[in-house]
Amino acid sequence: MSTTDLYLDDILRAARRIAGLVRETPFVEAPVLADETGASTVCLKLESLQNTGAFKVRGAANRILSLTPEEKKRGVITFSTGNHGKAVAYVAGRTGIPAVVCVSEHVPLYRVELIRALGAEVVVKGDSQDEAEAEYFRLRDERGLVPVVPFDDPYIVAGQGTISLEMLTAAPDLDTLLVPLSGGGLLAGVARAAKLINPKIRVVGVSISQSPAMLESLKAGHPVAVEEKDTLADSLLGGIGVENRYTLPIIRDHVDEHVLIDEPEIEKGMYYALARHSLVIEGSAAVGIAALQSGKVSVRDRKVGIVLSGSSVDLPLYLSVVQKFV
Numbered sequence: 001m002s003t004t005d006l007y008l009d010d011i012l013r014a015a016r017r018i019a020g021l022v023r024e025t026p027f028v029e030a031p032v033l034a035d036e037t038g039a040s041t042v043c044l045k046l047e048s049l050q051n052t053g054a055f056k057v058r059g060a061a062n063r064i065l066s067l068t069p070e071e072k073k074r075g076v077i078t079f080s081t082g083n084h085g086k087a088v089a090y091v092a093g094r095t096g097i098p099a100v101v102c103v104s105e106h107v108p109l110y111r112v113e114l115i116r117a118l119g120a121e122v123v124v125k126g127d128s129q130d131e132a133e134a135e136y137f138r139l140r141d142e143r144g145l146v147p148v149v150p151f152d153d154p155y156i157v158a159g160q161g162t163i164s165l166e167m168l169t170a171a172p173d174l175d176t177l178l179v180p181l182s183g184g185g186l187l188a189g190v191a192r193a194a195k196l197i198n199p200k201i202r203v204v205g206v207s208i209s210q211s212p213a214m215l216e217s218l219k220a221g222h223p224v225a226v227e228e229k230d231t232l233a234d235s236l237l238g239g240i241g242v243e244n245r246y247t248l249p250i251i252r253d254h255v256d257e258h259v260l261i262d263e264p265e266i267e268k269g270m271y272y273a274l275a276r277h278s279l280v281i282e283g284s285a286a287v288g289i290a291a292l293q294s295g296k297v298s299v300r301d302r303k304v305g306i307v308l309s310g311s312s313v314d315l316p317l318y319l320s321v322v323q324k325f326v
């Protein structure tokens, strides 16, 4: 499948397929942010209130529900402990399709319990992420489980693209979208779907300076690994995959601009969401707000939609961040 093989029909089909597992999230106005930036309107897409606390359930549900009956019976496997692991576990729990999530011994127990409670079998194995990954490949082959990857899959991209259908149905005159960027499933889906509906819409990818793997890969013209540093936006860590096939080309072809956000800017964005909207959002979800607040993206007279991607926070860390501003 090439990038142009993803059409509006695929996104519409995804929306119908996942409707029972995914909620249509609110799209709320942010008048203060509009005032501060000179934008004509700014709206926030609250995927932080999505089932499981992040948008990833859209892609995971679309992938898993598209499997053949025989594949569904065998079950699925993944090795993410973050929002993708939660999403796969949730879909498995709600549909009765077996799911295995492989994690290393270093993953905190509460995360293991959470994924188990949602409905997945958690296999704890190995001293490192690499060993957990080796166990993932072993179990995949031994039990014939179907891998559900976090971003580089057309069904995942189409599932995340359903966010654009909702935003552009609620506000058809949006002309600028800001979207967090890591592996690129979210940005590829939102950008592709939005441009199919309105080719003139401007799509901005927002990366973190602590781990800009997609930006470096776009510059190089092929997937490159970057050194990862500590960040509040932990859901944006990680590479784009050495064999990336989908998200890199879709983003290259459909995204107009990119910005980089640093740690103090992420903190301000998280505080803004709490102070002005009573919303708890994770660092990764705050980068779009930060892109406006920092003035790194000009939105004067624009009609702006920002994706707030999730709300999985480590509570003590979250409190220490917002406390600084009080």
Ligand SMILES: *Cc1c(COP(=O)(O)O)cnc(C)c1O
Pocket (backbone or CB within 6 Å): 054, 056, 083, 084, 150, 151, 180, 181, 182, 183, 184, 185, 186, 187, 235, 236, 282, 284, 285, 309, 310, 311
């Ligand atoms: C996964 C994730 C992202 C990034 O999505 P990609 O498809 O990897 O680019 C952003 N925010 C949150 C909360 C996430 O869980």
